[in-house]
Amino acid sequence: MEIKKLRKGAWITFFVAPGLLVVSVFILLPLFMSLYNSFFSWNQLISDRFVGLGNFKRLFGSYPYKDRFFNALGNNVTWFVMTMLVQNSIGLLFGYLMSRRIAGNQVFRRIFFIPVLFSIIAVGFLWGLYLKPSGLLNSFFNLINQPDLRQVWLGDERLATLSIIFVNIWRWVGFPSLVFLAAIDAVPEECLEAAYLDGAGEWKLFWRVIFPLIIPSITIITVLTVIGSLNVFEQIYTMTGLDGAPNYSTDTIGTLFYRTAFGSVDSGSPEIGIGSAIGVVIYLLTFCISLASIYVTRKREVQL
Amino acid sequence: MKLKTVVVLLVVMMLTPMLFAGGAAEAEQQVSAPVTTLEFWTWRPEDVDFYASQIAIFEARNPDIKVVQTAQKNTEYNTILAASLAGGAGPDVFQGRAYGGLATFADSGYLEPLEPLMPELKSYSATSLLGATSPTDGKIYGSPAVSQTVFMYYNKAVYQELGLSIPTTWSQLLTNFDAMEAAGYLALGNGAKDGWTLETMLGGMGPAFYGGTDFFNAVVAGETNFLDPKFIKMVEKMKSLTAYMPEMYMGIGYEDMRANFFNEIAGHLIAGSYEAAYFAAQNPDLDFGIFAVPGESAADPAYVSVYADMNFAMNAASKHKEEALTFLRFLSSKEFGKAMVTDLRMVTSVPGVDASQDPFIARVLELQKNATPYLFLVGFRYAQPTGSSLWQALAQGVMGGTVTPRQAAEEIQAGIASYYKPFQN
Incomplete structure (x- = not known):
């Protein structure tokens, strides 16, 4: 019995190890390295001395980092709101x-x-041409x-971020x-039939029956x-460049980080x-907000 | 049985070359010196053929040195170079950036100080040496290769057609612009979509208004600052040029600007000397000239902005420093400098190169007599936020109408003062 268990464990390790190795080397290791790097002050390309949370303090508390960071984060919020509202609504309608x-x-x-299958760089480049003044x-x-x-x-400045979001919606709405x-x-046919028999219209059917069932x-x-x-x-990067031009109006924490x-x-x-430090913040934000959104939407799920 | 034979054979095959390898090396040492291979990196994929031909000349003279050239994409060069130097590898000799870009690598200890190895560097001009010197320790880390100059390009054929002459005052320049617009040409091809092209624009039209080298020296010393009325006036003048720029200039990027000029849609373009070869290649019939943008009165000096652009540098961790030095010396020779002028149409920094054969380069050198340092690159690109990054974004704001010239000046001042000691007193 014990040997059998051991064997099973060995097999599981055997199958999991390659994937775990890849994740460790390419995801976990860089993550911890950037965390480690963020605790040091840097003299150009050489790490200098341990400063603890000093870099985070500068990022959130001093000019120009604070201004650049919150400006970029604001654009990320615009991205999220517009994508949720426009892209996912259209997606739901199309679906x-x-x-x-x-x-x-x-x-x-x-x-x-x-x-969706197109290269994101090719899409950015081509739409960059379409959206030129004489494009x-x-x-048209x-x-x-x-x-x-x-x-x-x-x-x-007022249009640039929205234009890029529009291009991304065009690319990703499928x-x-x-x-x-x-x-x-995947909604069971009998639920729909039952609703029809009860006299539900298309509108009611969607919001009362289909929508709760597709929450996952x-x-x-x-x-x-x-x-x-x-x-x-x-x-x-492909449409307005690393500097988030014009005048940081398209800057996001991704381009800010890279720059x-x-x-x-x-x-x-x-x-x-x-x-x-920006890299670590991006990671934490993604992790926490993803967890929160899973938690919030899970609560609204309906089990049949 | 068969398998065993195959295994034995394989083992024998693997071992025998090792045996002979030892002997071969010994024999070779006796006959001739071993060939050293140098790695050489550039950020100019477009010049690969040029460097290949020069390397061939070098290798013919130095049969014991072989040079392997690798060209990286310009915008990714720094990242790739930094990563490989940090990993203890990287090329032996490479093209290095100037000013702050050089300081990044020099202060990290990746570059070999060159002054003790190459005493001939003393004969280079102060401008070119400044671009190869780290401000941290004052040592020279690069052999200056090329300088760039920013000025106004103009279409000679259109000037002739409309009977215009090179302006000596700002109002004459505007008169020329008006004449071009009336004749259906675009007066000025510049755009504002790519922030860095606005730094070029400042370099081309700004110095006459902010006061050239006097202002540069004063502002670097902290005796004046960017709230100086002359600087703000310059920003206003730049903004006023939007009337002559393409419709929807905020959407005109670098490629479009250049196309405006070489396709003869626009009669003028503020740009750097590095464009000349490209213009000639794109439109061999294009007849263009250059001039320095004049100030308000003809008595004001018309400046061009100049900056060192490229250095050849040596990896401090190179295992073949002696050979690398031989190659660096070749790259710093008059012969190579001359080849850069004739083949690449670049303004070499090597002193004493006769460039008179190329009328364009000769004219650049003539304009350089009234040269002033390229303001933000030379003076304020060593720490974040760099003067360049502040100016590029704020200038976009000014040109797009969301920031006033005064606000731009205030934010540049505040941004640089956040770290620049002379501004903090």
Whole structure:
């Protein structure tokens, strides 16, 4: 009996070890290294002396780090709110419509998902061209004789972040659509029939029957949106650059982290201590907010 | 049985080369000196062929040294170089950044101080040496290779067509702009989407208004600061140029700016000397010239901003320092400097190189007689927040209309004063 157990343990170790090794080397180790680095002051690229939480104090308490950090975090919040409101609502709508087997739903399913498969860098680059002053979008407004609608999509401080979020929604909306479609399709037919028999309309059916039953997938999408919004980087890097131009209006903690930790060729030298502190904060934020959102949405789940 | 034979054979095959390897090395040592391989890194993938041809010349003269060239993408170069130097590896000889970018590596102890090894560095100009010196210990860590100059490019053909001449006052410049706009050209091709191009713009049009080198020296010494009315006036003048820039200039990035000029849509462009070769390659028919942007009266000196841009540096942890020095000496020779002028159209920092064969470089050198240091890069790019990062973002605010010139000056002053001792008294 004991030997059998031991054997089983050995087998489990055998299967888990490779994955655990990869996670340890590429995720846990860097995490602890950045935590370790954040406790030191750095003389250029060499760690200097132990400063405890000094880097965190500077990040949250002194100019310009404080201003840059909260400005960037504010943009991350904008990302989260807009993605939740616009992308996931559209995703839910698309998922619902496709689940109702509207005409051509098989085609839509594929079309919506195609941009998800595109390289994020390619999407950023191409949309960067489309959103130029003389790009596709403004040319379209000229074509339909509405030149007043033309905008400096990526160069206007009020519009730049929203433009990039829009591009990201275009790229990613197929993913929540498909998740919601699968969830709605998994709602037992008898529940829907029972609701119909009880005289529920489409509206009531959705909110009272379908919605409570697809909360688990809403949890997943919410958590992914939280993580995605906090880690957004490539879209900004490709469309407005590392400096979060114009005037930091598209800066996020991802670009702020990169710029601070690695420096930017055109504007300044790296500060590894502060950069590592930002990295740790990003990790903690992602971890805590994800936990919280799982907790909140779990409470609303309904068991059949 | 068969398997055993195969295993024995494999073992024998693995062992025999080792046996002979020992002997071969001995034999070789007796015949000729072993070849040393040097790693050489650049951030110029576009110049790989140029360096390959120069390395061939070097290797022919030094048969015992082999140089392997690696070009990294410009924007990723610092990160890759920092990571490999920190790991104790990295190239033996490499292109190094200037000013704060050099200090990052020098202060970390990754660069070999070159003055004791290369006494000839003393003959270089003060401007180029400043870019190769760490402000922390005052030692020279690079052999200056190239300097860049910022000025106004103009389209000669359009000037001829409209009967314009090089302006000697700011109002003449604006008259030329108006004439171009009237003739259907874009007067000034610059945009504001990429913040760093606004630092270039400052370098091109700013010095005449803030007072060139006098202001630079005073502000670096802390005798004046960025709230100086002359500096604020310069920002206002820059903002006033938006009237001549492309429609929706806030969305015009670096590539679009350059295309505006070499496609002859725009008649002027404020940019650096590093663009000339690119313009000529993109549009061989483009007939362009350069001038220094004038101040309000013809008596005001018209400055160009100059900065050291590239140094050749040696890894302090190199295992082949002697050979690396030989190669560095080659990269610092007049012959190599001349090749940089003729093949790359870059303004070499090597003293005594005759550049008169290339009229463009000759003209740059002529304008450099009225040179002033490139304000934020030379003076304030050593600690965060750098003057450059402050200016680039705030200038975007000014150009986009969300920040006033005065606010911009105040924030730059406050940002630099947060660490810069001369501003704290």
